[in-house]
Amino acid sequence: MSNQYLRISLRFFVLILIQVLLLNNIHFLGYINPYIYILFILLLPFETPRWVLLLSAFALGFSIDLFSNSLGIHAAATVFAAYFRPGVMRLITSRKEYEPGVEPSISDLGFQWFFMYAIVLTSLHHFMLFLLDVFRFSNFFSTLGHSILNTLFTVLFIILIQYVFYRKK
Amino acid sequence: MRNLFNFFWRHSNFILFLLLEFFALLLVVNNNGYQKSVSYAWVSEKTGMIQSEYNSLWEYLNLKQTNKELAAENARYRSLLKSSYLVTDTLVHFRKDSLYHQQYKTLSAQVISNSTNSLTNYMQLNKGKLQGISNDMAVVSPSGVVGIVVNTSPNFSWVMSLINKETRISARIKKNGQIGTIAWEGGSYRYASLKDIPTYVRISKGDTIITSGYSHVFPEGQLIGVVNDFTIKGGEHFYTINVRLGVDFNSLSHVYVIKNLLREEQLKLEEPVK
Numbered sequence: 308m309s310n311q312y313l314r315i316s317l318r319f320f321v322l323i324l325i326q327v328l329l330l331n332n333i334h335f336l337g338y339i340n341p342y343i344y345i346l347f348i349l350l351l352p353f354e355t356p357r358w359v360l361l362l363s364a365f366a367l368g369f370s371i372d373l374f375s376n377s378l379g380i381h382a383a384a385t386v387f388a389a390y391f392r393p394g395v396m397r398l399i400t401s402r403k404e405y406e407p408g409v410e411p412s413i414s415d416l417g418f419q420w421f422f423m424y425a426i427v428l429t430s431l432h433h434f435m436l437f438l439l440d441v442f443r444f445s446n447f448f449s450t451l452g453h454s455i456l457n458t459l460f461t462v463l464f465i466i467l468i469q470y471v472f473y474r475k476k
Numbered sequence: 477m478r479n480l481f482n483f484f485w486r487h488s489n490f491i492l493f494l495l496l497e498f499f500a501l502l503l504v505v506n507n508n509g510y511q512k513s514v515s516y517a518w519v520s521e522k523t524g525m526i527q528s529e530y531n532s533l534w535e536y537l538n539l540k541q542t543n544k545e546l547a548a549e550n551a552r553y554r555s556l557l558k559s560s561y562l563v564t565d566t567l568v569h570f571r572k573d574s575l576y577h578q579q580y581k582t583l584s585a586q587v588i589s590n591s592t593n594s595l596t597n598y599m600q601l602n603k604g605k606l607q608g609i610s611n612d613m614a615v616v617s618p619s620g621v622v623g624i625v626v627n628t629s630p631n632f633s634w635v636m637s638l639i640n641k642e643t644r645i646s647a648r649i650k651k652n653g654q655i656g657t658i659a660w661e662g663g664s665y666r667y668a669s670l671k672d673i674p675t676y677v678r679i680s681k682g683d684t685i686i687t688s689g690y691s692h693v694f695p696e697g698q699l700i701g702v703v704n705d706f707t708i709k710g711g712e713h714f715y716t717i718n719v720r721l722g723v724d725f726n727s728l729s730h731v732y733v734i735k736n737l738l739r740e741e742q743l744k745l746e747e748p749v750k
Contacts (some may be wrong), residue, residue: 357489362496365499365500378508379499380500380508442510463637
């Protein structure tokens, strides 16, 4: 049990470091930048209480904000995505039961389930993120386009990471 | 109380979510230059809009007061007009007010009752003796002559309207200075007759009719109306002139009461001769 907590905490810090030191400097095509840190929110165990989910999402987003000089933007987007996580899970049914100890990952629930799950939550997160970054509704569709493109990029990275680190289980 | 607590408990996650989002947004608009300027601009525009709406509402509610103030101001200006002063022309003394000696004083008043459908129309004003109104003062409005004060009580006064068959006002055709008398003989309240203009005088439709100032009531040059129509009846030496009155008596509200400060003196002068 303590092993699991340790793993989750470690994941929190490692993802932040990868994000701010490595991925924040990609700027592919000027604005495409994978935000893989939300993998932390995606991978939290099923039985995580909702308030823990929300508070850890805020802490995560806030940490990213501190490093990328955008105070509040990532925090708002991450909390937004985290709030909808349980709902999205209920929406996407799985052949396996959501039981304690099972992580919402590819290795536990399969590629198809995880892909849908990641796409929906990442879209929510990115949409909020881009909206807050642009901070106006006038160029709504260009904002939407950017966030969709970026979502695909982020999900690609998240799935690659899953295959690299979690294959053994 | 218990229900309230239950409500909060049941929605505690949603409330936590809202609190966190609110806090994050607060951070966004306070720490990011661009977002800060955008949100400040938005907020100041909205508050400005509310402010101006509020102001215009307030202005509307104050219209009555404003109207009153404007009327009082106009009255003050009218008493300063050149036509309110008697030109004495005697430059014996070099005192400043020897050239212009004030002859007319103007007060503003409001019509509080009025009639247009009788043959003897009167109206009541909301000012009387205490406010300095006395008999035989002239009543005018910006669009023309209204009538003459015939009776006063401490706070109200009774005005014989121009559209009263007893009223006679000395008038003049502005164009050529011909003197006549304005009288109203019933009919439409928008029209009166101008009498005593001899047929050799050339007049035309649209000529302006003003007060002559001969009656010691009206200052000279107050608008009465314009010539609407005129005829010469067979064998008569005077025109029958129909004058369209400047004042719409049916929609009259603010008027000015003009006092001739030298009237007593003028009347006294005439007395021995009469």
